[in-house]
Every structure is written in C-alpha cells, then in structure tokens.
Amino acid sequence: MGAVRRLVLDGCTVATMDPHRTEHAVGHMVVEGSRIAAVGPGRWVDDGSGAEVHDATGCLLTPGLVNTHHHLYQWATRGLAVDSTLFGWLTELYPVWGGIDEDVVGAAAAAGLGWLARTGCTTSMDHHYVFPTHGGDVLGAEIEAARRIGLRFLATRGSMDLGRSKGGLPPDHVVEDLDTILTATGAAIDTHHDPSPDSMLRIGVAPCSPFSVTADLLRESAALARDRGVRLHTHLAETTDEEQYCAERFGLSPLAYLESLGWLGGDVWLAHGIHFDDAAIGVLGATRTGVAHCPSSNARLGAGIARTRDLRDAGVPVGLGVDGAASNEASSLVEEARHALLFARARGGPEALGVRDALELATIGGARVLGWDDQIGSLEVGKQADVALWRLDGLGHAGVVDPVAALVLGSQPPLELLLVGGRPVVERDRLATADEESLAAQAVSAGERLLDRHRERAGYISATP
Numbered sequence: 462m463g464a465v466r467r468l469v470l471d472g473c474t475v476a477t478m479d480p481h482r483t484e485h486a487v488g489h490m491v492v493e494g495s496r497i498a499a500v501g502p503g504r505w506v507d508d509g510s511g512a513e514v515h516d517a518t519g520c521l522l523t524p525g526l527v528n529t530h531h532h533l534y535q536w537a538t539r540g541l542a543v544d545s546t547l548f549g550w551l552t553e554l555y556p557v558w559g560g561i562d563e564d565v566v567g568a569a570a571a572a573g574l575g576w577l578a579r580t581g582c583t584t585s586m587d588h589h590y591v592f593p594t595h596g597g598d599v600l601g602a603e604i605e606a607a608r609r610i611g612l613r614f615l616a617t618r619g620s621m622d623l624g625r626s627k628g629g630l631p632p633d634h635v636v637e638d639l640d641t642i643l644t645a646t647g648a649a650i651d652t653h654h655d656p657s658p659d660s661m662l663r664i665g666v667a668p669c670s671p672f673s674v675t676a677d678l679l680r681e682s683a684a685l686a687r688d689r690g691v692r693l694h695t696h697l698a699e700t701t702d703e704e705q706y707c708a709e710r711f712g713l714s715p716l717a718y719l720e721s722l723g724w725l726g727g728d729v730w731l732a733h734g735i736h737f738d739d740a741a742i743g744v745l746g747a748t749r750t751g752v753a754h755c756p757s758s759n760a761r762l763g764a765g766i767a768r769t770r771d772l773r774d775a776g777v778p779v780g781l782g783v784d785g786a787a788s789n790e791a792s793s794l795v796e797e798a799r800h801a802l803l804f805a806r807a808r809g810g811p812e813a814l815g816v817r818d819a820l821e822l823a824t825i826g827g828a829r830v831l832g833w834d835d836q837i838g839s840l841e842v843g844k845q846a847d848v849a850l851w852r853l854d855g856l857g858h859a860g861v862v863d864p865v866a867a868l869v870l871g872s873q874p875p876l877e878l879l880l881v882g883g884r885p886v887v888e889r890d891r892l893a894t895a896d897e898e899s900l901a902a903q904a905v906s907a908g909e910r911l912l913d914r915h916r917e918r919a920g921y922i923s924a925t926p
Contacts, residue, residue, distance in 0.1 A: 465494040466513070466883065470850060471505045473517035474864045477840040478524050478825045482817065484865075490522060492846040495659065495882035500840050519854030520877050521864040523820065524839050525583025525847035526794045527827030530694075530732040530753035530782025533587045533603050534561055536569035537908040538787045547700045547762045551630055554787060559635045560914035563597035565907040570606035572904035573786055575892050578610060580793040580873065583847035583881045584828070584837055585612055586782075588694060588732070590619025590669040591635055592645070600649055604662065611886040611894045613660075613847065615831055617667035617694050618649040622678050628710065630672045639678055643685060650689045658836060659845075661882070667694040671715055672706050679722045692728050692832055695719075698741075699733035700764050716741045725750045730830045732782065734772070735765040742768065746775030751830040754822065756800040757791060758784030769805045769822075770813040780827030798823040798869050816869040846883040851876060852890075 468491070475488035477500060491499040491512070505514065538557055542550040570587070577585050587603055600618060607614035620642040623629030629636070637645075646666055654664040666686040668674040679695075686693045698704070698715045707715045716737065719725060725744065730751030737745065745752065754767050772779050781797040783789050798819040805814035828838025837847045852875040853867050861867035868874060879887035886894050 466492075467498075467510055468492040468883065469505045469512045469514045470517045470522055470848075470878070471514055473520040473522045473850065475500065475522045475840065476817075476820065476865055478821060479839045479841050488522075490840060490848070492880065492883050495846055495884075497840060497842055497844050497846050499842060515878065517850055517877070519852060521851045521853050521868055522840070523581075523849050523851065523868070524824040524837070525849050525879065525881065526581040526798075526823045527780060527831065527833075527838060528577060528582050528585040528782055528794050529730065529780035529827045529830045530755055530784055531573070531585055531587050532589065532785030532787075533570040533573040533606070534558065534566045534589060534591065534599070535785035535787035536573040536792075536904055537561070537565050537911050539790045539908070541787060545762070546702070547764055548630065548702050550762060550788065555631045555635055556919070557911060557915045558591045559593055559632065560911050560918065561591060561593060561596055561599060563599050563602040565911050566596075566599040567602035567606055568903040568907035570603035571609060571895065572900045573792060574606055574610040574612050575895055575897065575900045576792055577783070577794060578612060578879055578886050578892060579876060579890070580795050581849040581851070581876060581879065582794045583613060583849065583879065583886070584615070584831070584833065586615040586617060586665070586694075586831060588617050588619050588667050590621055590667065590673075592620075592637060593635065604653060607662070609895060610892070611881050611884060613837065613845075613881055615663045615665055615692075615833070616649075616653065617665035618646040619667040619669055620646065620678060620682070621669045621673040623673050623675050629674075636673070639675070639681065642678060643681055646682070646685060647689070650691055654689070654691060656690070659882070663691070663833075665692040665694050670696040670703070671711075671718060672703060676722060679719070679724060683722065683724055687728070692730070693724065694730055694732065695724075696733060697731040698736040699759070700762075701736060704736055714741065716744060720744065728832065730778070730780075732784070733759060733764070733767065735759060735767045737768065737772075739771075742771050742775045742777065745772065745777045749776070749778065751778035751780065753782040753830060754779055754801060755782040755784040755789070755797070756804045757797060758789040760800070760804070761788050766804045766808045768808070769801060770809050773818070778826065778829045779822055780830035781822050793873060794823060795868065795873050802869060816863070816866045819869045820865055846880050848878075848880045849876060850878040
C-alpha cells in the first residue's frame with residue numbers, strides 16, 4: 462500500500478464556510494488523501510513531511526460548489542425553443558427527448574459534468590426522468606459519465622406516468638407505467654446507491670412534476686424512498702401555469718397537493734419554488750423541506766424570481782441549481798451564485814442577499830439540501846477535500862479588494878485547481894480527467910443524431926393517415 466498523498470495549498474485567501482464562516486486573508490489548507498487535514502491562517506510551516514506544496518498566492522480557496530438541480534441529457538438540445546415559456550418549451554422538446562438513448566445521454570452528461578467542473582462544481586445531482594423503451598441504460602450512462610469526469614454525484618431516478626391522453630403535459634410515448642417505474646427505481650437504488658462516508662455516488666427518487674405524474678406515483682415513490690433511506694425530489698411552483706393546473710385538477714396549490722400526499726420533510730427538496738406565498742414558505746420552513754433555486758433558468762423561461770431571502774429567513778434549506786442545459790445554456794454554477802444575489806436584490810433591495818450569502822447557497826447550502834453536509838460543503842478538518850481554488854490576480858479582478866466579492870460579483874475567474882476527494886479534476890483552468898475537445902465533439906454529434914431521429918419520426922408521423 463502506497464503512502465497517502467499530502468498536498469498543501471499555501472498563501473491563498475481562504476473562505477471556509479464553516480459554522481463560524483471563518484475566513485483567512487492569507488491562509489493555507491493541508492489535504493491528506495481524500496480529506497482535509499488542516500485549515501488555518503498564515504503561510505504553511507514546513508514540517509518535514511515531504512508534502513507537495515502548491516503556491517496559491519493570488520487565489521481564493523472555497524469549498525467546491527454544489528449543484529442541486531440539473532437535467533444532463535438536455536445538453537443535447539441546447540439552443541432550442543429559446544423564446545418560449547416553460548409549458549411551450551416542454552411541448553416543443555418532449556418529442557425530441559423521446560429519442561434519447563444511452564449513447565446520447567452519455568455524451569451529453571460527460572459534456573455537462575465537464576463544464577460544471579470548469580465552473581467550480583465538485584458535486585452535482587441529476588434529475589433524469591425520460592426513459593424511452595429502446596433507449597438502453599440511460600441512468601447508467603450518466604453515472605458512468607460522472608465517474609469518468611470525477612465529480613461526486615447524486616443521480617435521481619425520475620419518472621413520468623401521466624401522458625397527454627390522461628391530462629398530463631408529456632406525450633404518451635415518453636411516459637412509463639407505475640409498476641415499471643417502481644421496479645426500475647428500486648433496482649437503481651440496489652445497484653448504485655452508496656451511503657458510506659466516502660461515497661462518490663448516491664441515488665434519489667424523483668417523480669418529475671405535478672403535471673406529469675399521478676398521485677399514486679407520488680405516494681408510492683415517497684414510500685419507496687423512505688423505506689430505502691434515500692432522498693426525494695421533484696419540480697414544484699415553477700410557473701403560474703402549474704399553479705393553475707393544480708387548482709383546476711386537484712383544487713389545491715402545488716405545495717398543498719404535495720403535502721396531502723405526505724411528501725414534505727427534511728428528506729425532500731423541491732426544484733425552483735418560485736411561486737410560494739407566505740403560508741407556503743412557513744410550511745417549508747417548519748418541515749425543513751429544501752429548495753433548489755435556479756435563477757438563470759427561471760429568468761430564461763420568464764418564470765419569475767424565487768423569494769430567496771424569505772425562504773432563508775423561514776429556515777428553509779436553500780441551494781443553487783443550474784437546471785437543464787436546454788434552459789440555461791451557460792450551465793455555470795458560479796454564475797448562479799451571482800445571479801442569485803442580483804435577482805434577490807432586484808426583488809428585495811440591496812440587503813436581500815450578501816455576497817457571502819450567495820457563496821453559502823452555492824456551497825454548504827447546497828450540501829445541506831442534498832443531505833451531504835456532514836461530508837462536503839465547507840473547509841473543515843475531516844471533511845472531504847472537495848475544494849475550488851480561484852485565481853483572482855488577473856486583469857478581470859484586479860483591484861477588487863474583497864476576494865469573495867470578486868468571485869461572486871465579477872466575471873468567472875480562472876479555476877487554478879479543483880479537487881474532488883483530493884483528486885485533481887481541473888488544473889489551470891482545463892479538465893484534468895478528460896479531453897475537452899473530445900467531449901465537445903461527442904456532444905455535438907449526439908445532439909445531431911437526436912435531432913435527426915426526431916425529424917425522421919416527425920416525418921413518419923405526418924405521413925401516416
């Protein structure tokens with residue numbers, strides 16, 4: 462058995478995001494193997510241990526960013542329906558997504574995860590809910606992509622069982638029946654879920670949305686998740702269309718509908734959460750139900766601005782998500798921190814969210830939403846060495862006296878180093894685990910194949926009596 466690697470990041474500003482929000486204007490961090498061994502002020506004093514020392518002068522060290530909502534397969538359909546509302550966007554893209562397979566998903570996921578890494582992300586979830594009959598193992602394909610890129614991953618086995626013929630939004634050919642969904646979800650947990658402290662892969666259960674799943678699926682999914690000890694996720698309160706749909710179909714608000722099905726609790730997080738009134742926010746806070754705030758996607762689709770300040774004040778766990786790449790072509794997690802701050806201030810004034818609040822959302826807040834905050838999300842001794850080292854001594858950030866403000870308010874800085882469990886994933890602003898040009902070419906090819914399939918299917922359908 463070889464010696465454990467010892468790495469020192471020395472001379473950087475350190476924003477730990479620990480419970481005291483400790484910061485060091487000049488500090489250091491020591492990594493031993495996969496975990497943080499020391500964090501402190503001042504330059505590191507050589508102890509003769511033969512550690513590898515990385516001079517991080519001019520850099521800001523933060524926890525790796527945590528992405529709490531995504532749809533990686535959508536990287537294959539970026540740039541479509543760019544001026545549509547959510548329901549119009551879904552109506553246009555559902556038929557295209559019906560043609561995905563494991564090859565398309567694998568290429569899209571690798572590109573999406575590679576870019577997330579380039580934007581400072583060390584942990585991502587994914588909400589995959591489209592499982593074509595002849596698509597192969599699409600969930601396995603994205604899990605393999607995460608392993609290849611080297612990110613910590615929470616893959617949720619999503620689902621849809623309410624097709625258009627039964628009053629749902631998705632076309633019938635992209636939905637599954639209840640028994641198929643529950644069997645496949647249980648198998649995904651049995652095959653992939655690793656609850657250990659060193660886990661790189663966990664599984665969650667994630668019916669898609671109130672307008673694409675039945676009440677039976679929501680109830681049974683919650684029972685399955687709680688029986689297996691995994692987390693629950695769905696979209697909720699993203700648009701006023703959804704609010705109207707729930708009122709007409711169930712006679713309830715989206716949150717009240719979920720609550721009636723036993724869905725709220727500390728093991729649940731909801732994507733978007735824009736259209737919550739004061740009472741709903743109070744219920745979320747009381748039940749500790751989390752929210753994945755996706756400011757860029759919400760703005761791109763014109764869905765609205767989440768009440769981030771009010772959610773936080775009520776004790777709701779809040780993290781950030783880039784959402785699918787087809788509704789957020791930038792897919793930059795550090796940009797989500799900036800947009801979260803700017804949109805919160807646009808809605809609630811200059812004190813609605815501070816720069817350190819935004820960094821919190823992107824790090825320990827996201828870890829808390831995913832139920833992983835005992836291992837990731839802050840720079841503390843014993844936690845996983847999931848860290849981002851940002852270079853702030855270039856022209857784009859010159860003269861910004863507060864490094865955290867430079868990161869959150871400035872343009873995306875070069876990423877000097879990204880470690881996941883102590884392993885380099887990005888070095889000097891380039892992926893260290895995969896060839897970026899190859900990822901890009903494979904993603905382009907996958908998107909072209911998917912659109913060709915859609916055109917062929919649409920032509921066949923239109924020619925059929």
